[in-house]
Amino acid sequence: MRISRLYTLLLPAIVACGGEGDSTSTTTSDQTLDVDSIAAAVADQNLPSDSLNEYLRENPFDVDALIERADRFIRSKNIPYAEADVKAALELDSLNPRVLLYWGDVNFYKNQTRQSRDAWMKCIEVDPNNVDCRLKLAELYSIVQNYRESLRLVNKVLEIDPSEPVAYFIKGNNIRDLKGDTAQAVRYVQQAIELDPEYWAALDYAAVMLANMHDPTAEVYYKRMLEIDPNHQPTYYKMGMFYLDQEMWNESIAAFTKATQLRPSDAESFYNLGYINLELGVNDVAIDYFNKSIQARQVNHRAYYGRGFVYERMGDLIRARSDYQQALAYNPQHEPSRIALQRLAEKMAQ
Incomplete structure (x- = not known):
């Protein structure tokens, strides 16, 4: 280094x-x-x-x-x-x-x-x-955002020293932003990691880009990051999102749970745990996690909406309506809450 x-x-x-x-x-x-x-x-x-x-x-x-x-x-x-x-x-x-x-x-x-x-x-x-x-x-x-000049410089660096990992990392970043070629960008970043297996920024970049591409290889890079820093809370959150996208529920729950243990004020991880349990039909657990998300961050329209959805599913229309209304109070543009209130009005009118 x-x-x-x-x-x-x-x-x-x-x-x-x-x-x-x-x-x-x-x-x-x-x-x-x-x-x-x-x-x-x-x-x-x-x-x-x-x-x-x-x-x-x-x-x-x-x-x-x-x-x-x-x-x-x-x-x-x-x-x-x-x-x-x-x-x-x-x-x-x-x-x-x-x-x-x-x-x-x-x-x-x-x-x-x-x-x-x-x-x-x-x-x-x-x-x-x-x-x-x-x-x-x-x-x-x-x-x-002068990517061409940046590329010219890193290419010269690679002429001087073909084994310079930072040059490959910057080149990958430039390729993505200049040409929109994420796959090629990741290949350059992977070269940086091969040269420096503990290159944190490159590992994080590769993991996030591959996750966005729905490439299961992302898991390898997240795990490598946690080998380097076993208590890095943001990595557990990102890993949880990757598993969530893959509908790997157990792995996602484990990652988000670890994220909340490391940072008890992590409203987003609590929300995602609520969402997963909602998807799994475990209503009481879902409500508990939405409650924790709201406790961690009061202005939290998504958690109110999620909790309202569970209440509606359970037939508690009064609480559901209250939560949808609160979600709209925090985010007047939240269309799902507006639709939900219309749906509730029809149900309650029957």
């Missing part, structure tokens, strides 16, 4: 390269951060950097040490202090590719994507074979 990790595909989409975003609390333009204040920040966060701090006190012009500490700050999301170290390194060696790489990272976290782009482009200009900077820039172009 690279010393400089890639961040952008794990973060929300940000503004296009042409403009600057608000830097808010992550800026340091009005601050002067000296060695002592940075050392204090390291101590406050319990970062294992005491020896590095002491070294930098004695060697404040060591670019590699500054970047190493900046990397630790970035990992702990302390961007102002990371910026201070990278700025110091940049003043010492403005053409150092690793410094430019991290300068791009810092600006990306500040939502200043134009500066990130410029830093990584400068890095490539200084070191044309720098894989990290090409990948960062490729990810940035992918986020702002």
